[in-house]
C-alpha cells in the first residue's frame with residue numbers, strides 16, 4: 001500500500017486515491033513517501049559505505065604489506081641460489 005502527499009494540502013494520503021479526501025483536490029502524483037525519505041537515507045548510506053570502504057582498504061593495505069614482505073623473502077631465497 002503506497003502513501004503519498006496531497007499536492008494541494010500536503011496531507012498524507014493513499015497514492016491510490018484520485019482525489020484528496022481532505023481538500024478534494026485531484027491528486028497529481030506528488031512526491032511519494034518512499035521518495036521523500038529516500039534522499040536523506042541515500043546520504044546516510046553513502047556515508048556508511050564510505051566508512052566501510054575505507055576500513056576495507058586499510059585491511060587490504062595491511063594484507064598487501066604482509067604479502068610484499070613474504071614475496072621479498074621468497075625472492076631473496078631464490079636470488080641466492082642463482
Ligand SMILES: [Zn+2]
Pocket residue numbers: 006007008009010011020021022023024025
Ligand atoms: Zn489535499
